[in-house]
Amino acid sequence: MPDSLTRDSATTSVVLLATTPACRLASGDGTLLDRLGEQLAALPVRGVQVVTADGGLATDLRGVAKIARAATSAVAVLPADLVIHTEALAALLEHPSHGSAALISHDATPGPLRPPARVEGGRVVAAGSSFHLVPEANATFRGVLQTGEADLATLADIADELAELAEAGKLGPVTPVEAVDLLLVGLVRSGVAVRAAGIGPLHADRVAGQHSADAALTRLAEVDEAKVRLDTSVKEDDGFFATFFVSSWTRHLIKPAVRLKLVPNTVTAISAGLALLAALWFSAGTEGGRLAGAVLLILSFALDCLDGQLARYTRTFSPLGAWADGMSDRFKEYAVYVGLAFGSAAADIWYLAVAAMVLQVVRHAVDYTYVGAVTDAARVGATWGRPARSLLESQDVRRAPGGVLKLSQRLERDTIARWLKKIVVLPIGERMALIAVTAVIWGSRATFLALLGWGGVAALYQLAGRIARSAR
Structure with missing residues (x-):
């Protein structure tokens, strides 16, 4: 016993x-x-x-x-x-x-x-x-x-x-x-x-x-377990911009945040506030306003990275925190779209803003629907998600991935190709950087056109990958 x-x-x-x-x-x-x-x-x-x-x-x-x-x-x-x-x-x-x-x-x-x-x-x-x-x-x-x-x-x-x-x-x-x-x-x-x-x-x-x-x-x-704990607080599979331009310095803010007794949800709220300020500056429509908005938007994204790092470091995970973080990301991005549209005099700006917003909604729907399907497959077990294999088989034999998946796995082993794949899908870090740079240099209309062009390619890439994995 x-x-x-x-x-x-x-x-x-x-x-x-x-x-x-x-x-x-x-x-x-x-x-x-x-x-x-x-x-x-x-x-x-x-x-x-x-x-x-x-x-x-x-x-x-x-x-x-x-x-x-x-x-x-x-x-x-x-x-x-x-x-x-x-x-x-x-x-x-x-x-x-x-x-x-x-x-x-x-x-x-x-x-x-x-x-x-x-x-x-x-x-x-x-x-x-x-x-x-x-x-x-x-x-x-x-x-x-x-x-x-x-x-x-x-x-x-x-x-x-x-x-x-x-x-x-x-x-x-x-x-x-x-x-x-x-x-x-x-x-x-x-x-x-x-x-x-x-x-x-x-x-x-x-x-x-x-x-x-x-x-x-x-x-x-x-x-040194303490160093490893700090290092592993930074996501390994994050996007290119987040990994090399943001997390490389926000990791040094984790311990000060702990000493200040900040909790991840507080950092999420501050990040949302900065994004709202960025949207207000973008709505001014001036060069100075776009520059201030771009700086605030990048700082908002940096705190968005920090809240996750802080949660992993302190191990203070919660369903509320995960939900708030996801909702905050959507709220901040769409608020910035509205601010950019208000600050532009282009005749078609609102059509472009709504189109960019709809495209992002569709992309998120594709991702979350696929994740939900995978979760359901795991919940029902081997009935259709993955065929059961006998325990008496000494050799573990699985069907080899074909076509798109095989190519994807081969590319994953190459460092440059792996980072290019991450950039192509236009994750939130790349979107924030794209918005900030294009808004400052070319203005709001160029920002929405860039989001629609790059975002459309990313949506097709993601859709092809999801279909290939679902059909496997």
């Missing part, structure tokens, strides 16, 4: 598998199990259930199944022989979605305690064990698996199925140390969308002996 350590916060419960001898290896004044317990106590988890009974792989899997069926929130499963940075645990356990996710490293060198995986589009699409092979692996699984509340029933069924297969000897030489690895294989093959939570420069290593445990602890001490 598991021991329980309760805690009255957050929405994720933790199952700590302490059924292998390695969890009792020395770590400071205690054991690896003690160390993990202290780390989890510092994180907002609902409770920790420590499974200590050593009944073999099938017993461990059935224990997880039982816990999953009784759980009412996300459940994270991890082995107690894990030496890991607290920040790496937080990257998974404190993510705002609390959905299904696995901790991975993009170091693709597999080992006995670091099984191979393949990651595409930020998701784990193939996972391995000593029995299950992963062709073209590009990552390794690092032992921490979280299952979202919507996928708990699938986890329980998978755990029971794996237990039966292991008892029957149908999974080859799998051992109790592979319990979490097998669960990841099962979730991925059942069609569950598993987010790939990367550890970046942090470490997460399972160990088998005291020497490897000591070496792993030494590696932890070589990394």
